[in-house]
Amino acid sequence: MNDRFAFTIDGVEVQGRPGQTIMQAADEAGIYIPRLCSHKELAPHGSCRVCTVLVNGRPQTACTQPAGPGIIVENSSEALLAIRCNLIEMLFIEGNHFCMFCEKSGNCELQALAYRFGIMAPKYPYLFPTRELDASHPDIFIDRNRCILCGRCVRASRDLDGKNVFQFVGRGPRKRIAVNAKTALADTDAARADKAVSACPVGAILRKRVGYGIPIGQRMYDAAPIGSDIEAARAHPHK
Amino acid sequence: MAKPKVATTSLAGCFGCHMSILDIDDRILKLIELVDFDKSPVNDIKKFTGRCLVGLIEGGCCNEENVRVLQDFRAHCDILISVGDCAIMGGIPAMRNTIPLKECLDEAYLNGPTVYNPTKTIPNDEEIPLLLNRVYPAHEVVTIDYFLPGCPPPADTIWEALTALLSGKPLTLPYQLIKYD
The missing domain is CATH 3.10.20.740 (Ubiquitin-like (UB roll))
Structure with missing residues (x-):
């Protein structure tokens, strides 16, 4: 062209x-x-x-x-990698990310970035905030302990599902994801197949009755780092 | 030359990381050639007999005894390694960190659905280490030199780390061995 x-x-x-x-x-x-x-x-x-x-x-x-x-x-550059590591580490200490029992583990983009960057432990103290869980819906749940406020569910629900189920409320450390209903997720028209659910990069919005669906070793980021698919498409590799 | 010494402990952990140490299989015979074990649940030595090269810490600090043991390890070991997610971020015990301690104790000893406690007492003997207000990762209590994440870290991770440190090589783990679960 x-x-x-x-x-x-x-x-x-x-x-x-x-x-x-x-x-x-x-x-x-x-x-x-x-x-x-x-x-x-x-x-x-x-x-x-x-x-x-x-x-x-x-x-x-x-x-x-x-x-x-x-x-x-x-x-x-080293400097940009350091900035990115800091961002990822802050996301880890800012929420409650218990990877050991999270159903998203192995397919989680936050975790995958930490793996790619070789983060062994965050350098900041853990905050252990109190966050709410909403399991009212029969097919999906929100665990705000794992939410990183990326807004993917907000955009997916609004632009792809045409439902507007999710929106941010509050500011600063009190900012959280809320649902478009008086009380709970069950009162929204959110559904199991919604793109808003699959768009979540972490385990904050998950489908129920899936559990640990894929064996360890075969999950998305077990063998190769996140971004490998994009890098594999590169015709002429440069160092 | 005397063999370097390794000490291990399980603080607020489940001993799963120690199981993972044993999971190095027959390499444990090689390890015994390379090091002597000092204070460790593996050989049941209760007190440090001298200076150690490496201390492996499983679990975070949930009570005052954990803190004392961890400080003792820092005082006796040249290199301290947090082994596993509990040492690194508190792990499962740290799930109580978002709940006030009194609520946790009330649920465990007074209000839980299966509790039988006619005297309505919460254990408070001076022999029992006092619980901390929350569970602390090891590196928030003492300086930690290396971190091996995982729940537990795979035996290969522990083996790679130990052999690298014993031979004075830098500790670099391949991508597949860095896991948080």
């Missing part, structure tokens, strides 16, 4: 098209930019900041920042 333009990510030349974000162009080029609140089927949110890259030296979220001709993107 004629309207393609070139820019670089970590010195590697990448082709972009008008209207593409840096992340979309990177994905096509087989370069993985770590992300958490971003989801292929959803409008970008730019809230988790994990995909922060330097664009011509300035920090920008790759999921929201348009690609442009000639821009110089830095994605995998």
Whole structure:
């Protein structure tokens, strides 16, 4: 196509098209930019900041920042890795993430990023906040202990399911995910097959009666790090 | 040259991580050639006999005795390793951290559906270590040098870590051995 333009990510030349974000162009080029609140089927949110890259030296979220001709993107420097590690570690200490009994373990994107970054333990003290669980619905439940406020369920329910079941309430440390009903999830029109459920990157919104469905060793991130699928698509690997 | 010494302990843990240590199978014979075990439930030595190279900590701190033992380990070991999720983040015992201690004790000894306690007393003998207000990860009590996550960490993780440290190599685990479950 004629309207393609070139820019670089970590010195590697990448082709972009008008209207593409840096992340979309990177994905096509087989370069993985770590992300958490971003989801292929959803409008970008730019809230988790994990995909922060330097664009011509300035920090920008790759999921929201348009690609442009000639821009110089830095994605995998030590400094950016340190920022991303800090973000992931803060998400771990800010909630109650008991991986050992979480049904999402092995398929969890938060955990997978920690694995990819080689985080052995967070450097910050654990907060152990009090968070509410909502198991009122017959088919799905919300465990806010694991919620990282990425807003994927909000966007998926609104834009894909057309239901508007979830929304944020409160601010700062009291910010939490709420449901569009007087009392509980059971009073909403949320359903088992909703995209809002499958869009959750962690174990905060799960289907009931699934349990530990996949044996250890065969789960999504057991053998290869998150982002490997994108990197595998890269035609000409560069060091 | 005397063999370096390894000490282990299970604080607020379930001994699962110690089971994982034993799960190195026949490599335990190699390990015995490489190290001597000092204070450890494995050999039932109760008190430190001297300086240790490595201390393996299973479990976080849920009571004052855990804190004393952990401080004792820090004082006697050159390298302290948090082994498993309980030492690293409190683990299952830390589920009580979002509930006030009194509520936990009341539920366990007074209000629980299967409780039989006619005198309505909550155990308070001075022989029983006092519970802490919440369960603390080991590194929030003393300085910890290395972390081996997992519930439990696979035997291979423990083996890789021990042999690397004993041979003075940097501890780098392959992707497949870093697991939080």
